Amino acid sequence: MTDTTTGGDVRLTGISKTYGSFTAVHPLDLTVPQGSFFALLGASGCGKTTTLRMIAGLEDPTTGSVFLGDRDVTDLPPYKRPVNTVFQSYALFPHMDISENIAFGLRRRGIKSVKKQVDEMLELVQLGDKARHKPHQLSGGQQQRVAVARALINHPQVLLLDEPLGALDLKLRRQMQLELKRIQTEVGITFVHVTHDQEEAMTMADQVAVMNGGRVEQLGAPAELYENPRTTFVANFLGTSNLIEAEVVETGADVLVAAGGGRLRVPGERCASGVRTGEKVLVGVRPEKISLAHADDAGEIGAGRNRVTGRIVDSSFIGVSTQYVVNSPAGAELQVYEQNIERDTRLVPGAEVVLHWNPAHTFGLDAGQDID
Numbered sequence: 001m002t003d004t005t006t007g008g009d010v011r012l013t014g015i016s017k018t019y020g021s022f023t024a025v026h027p028l029d030l031t032v033p034q035g036s037f038f039a040l041l042g043a044s045g046c047g048k049t050t051t052l053r054m055i056a057g058l059e060d061p062t063t064g065s066v067f068l069g070d071r072d073v074t075d076l077p078p079y080k081r082p083v084n085t086v087f088q089s090y091a092l093f094p095h096m097d098i099s100e101n102i103a104f105g106l107r108r109r110g111i112k113s114v115k116k117q118v119d120e121m122l123e124l125v126q127l128g129d130k131a132r133h134k135p136h137q138l139s140g141g142q143q144q145r146v147a148v149a150r151a152l153i154n155h156p157q158v159l160l161l162d163e164p165l166g167a168l169d170l171k172l173r174r175q176m177q178l179e180l181k182r183i184q185t186e187v188g189i190t191f192v193h194v195t196h197d198q199e200e201a202m203t204m205a206d207q208v209a210v211m212n213g214g215r216v217e218q219l220g221a222p223a224e225l226y227e228n229p230r231t232t233f234v235a236n237f238l239g240t241s242n243l244i245e246a247e248v249v250e251t252g253a254d255v256l257v258a259a260g261g262g263r264l265r266v267p268g269e270r271c272a273s274g275v276r277t278g279e280k281v282l283v284g285v286r287p288e289k290i291s292l293a294h295a296d297d298a299g300e301i302g303a304g305r306n307r308v309t310g311r312i313v314d315s316s317f318i319g320v321s322t323q324y325v326v327n328s329p330a331g332a333e334l335q336v337y338e339q340n341i342e343r344d345t346r347l348v349p350g351a352e353v354v355l356h357w358n359p360a361h362t363f364g365l366d367a368g369q370d371i372d
C-alpha cells in the first residue's frame with residue numbers, strides 16, 4: 001500500500017485472461033463506480049475470481065488494462081496498488097491477538113503509533129471487547145470481521161472480497177452480509193465482492209455483474225436484473241422465472257405475442273430489441289407476479305391483464321406463500337407463488353385456472369438463446 005491519493009472508479013478496459021488455449025475471461029469492459037458496493041456474481045468457474053485477481057494485481061491480464069481513477073495500474077505489483085483483498089480463508093496470524101492482527105499492515109510499513117487507528121477499526125467491526133483475544137477464541141464471523149478490519153486499516157481505495165462468507169453457516173452468513181454492507185456504507189470506499197450466491201449479491205450490492213462462461217451477461221442494480229433480465233441465463237440464475245415460448249404478432253410501444261392460444265403484451269422497452277412480426281421470443285414473468293383465478297371466475301379478472309389458461313398439478317403451502325405448479329398450453333410447469341390468499345379450496349391439483357398478471361411485469365427475451 002503506497003498510494004492512496006488516487007480516487008475514482010475502477011475501470012477494466014478490454015481485460016481478458018487465457019490459460020493456454022482456455023479463455024477464463026473474455027475481453028470485458030467494466031466500470032465499478034467509486035464508493036459503490038459491487039458484486040461479481042456467477043457459478044463456479046465463470047471467471048469472477050480471475051477478474052478480481054486481475055484488479056488486485058495477483059493475475060496478469062492477457063489483454064487490456066486496469067485503471068483506478070485515471071491511473072493505469074496494469075503493470076503495478078499488488079503491493080503498490082491502493083487495493084486490499086479479503087479471502088475466504090481469513091489468514092489471520094494465530095499467535096497474534098486481534099489488535100496485533102489488525103495493526104499488522106501499519107507495523108509492516110514502519111508506523112509505530114497504531115493504537116488510535118486499531119481502536120477505530122475494532123469499533124468499526126464491533127469487536128472492541130475482543131482486542132486481546134486470539135483468533136481461535138473468536139467465531140467464524142468475528143474472524144472474518146478481523147480480516148476486514150485488517151484490510152481496511154491500510155485505507156485502500158478499493159477492498160476486494162473473494163467469497164469472504166463462504167466458510168460461514170447460513171445464518172451467520174446472512175448476518176455478516178448486513179454487517180459488511182453497514183461497514184461499506186460507513187467507510188464509503190469501493191467494495192468489489194465475488195460470490196456465487198445470488199441472494200447475497202442482491203442483498204449487499206448496489207450493482208451486480210452477472211458472469212457466465214467468462215463474460216458479463218448483464219450488469220445492473222439488483223432489482224433491475226431481477227425484474228428485467230436480458231438473457232435466459234440471468235432470468236434463471238436470479239430466482240425462478242417462467243419462460244413461455246411465443247411468436248411476435250405486433251410490434252410497437254407494446255409488443256403483442258401469441259402464446260398457448262392467447263395473446264400476451266410485453267412492454268416494448270422490456271422486450272429483446274429489434275424483434276419483428278413472426279419471430280419467436282421467450283416471454284418471462286416471475287412467479288410472485290402471477291395471480292390465479294378459478295376458470296369459473298375468469299370473468300372477474302380485470303381488463304388489460306395478461307392471461308393464460310392452465311391446470312394445477314401441484315400446490316404446497318410454505319408459510320409465507322402457497323406455491324403452485326400449473327400446466328398450461330403456454331408452457332409446461334409454470335410456477336406461481338401466491339401470498340395472502342383468501343379463498344376456498346377449489347385451487348387443488350386438477351383445478352382449471354386462469355393465470356393473470358400485469359403486463360408491466362412481463363419481459364421478452366431473444367428465443368435464439370438456450371433455456372438453461
Ligand code: ATP
Pocket residue numbers: 019022023024042043044045046047048049050051196
Ligand atoms: P470459483 O467460484 O469456483 O472460484 P470462479 O468463477 O471464481 O469460480 P475462476 O477461479 O475465475 O472462476 O476460474 C475461471 C476458469 O479459469 C475456471 O475454469 C478455472 O478452472 C480456470 N483457471 C483459473 N485459474 C487457472 C490457472 N492458473 N490455470 C488454468 N486454468 C485456470
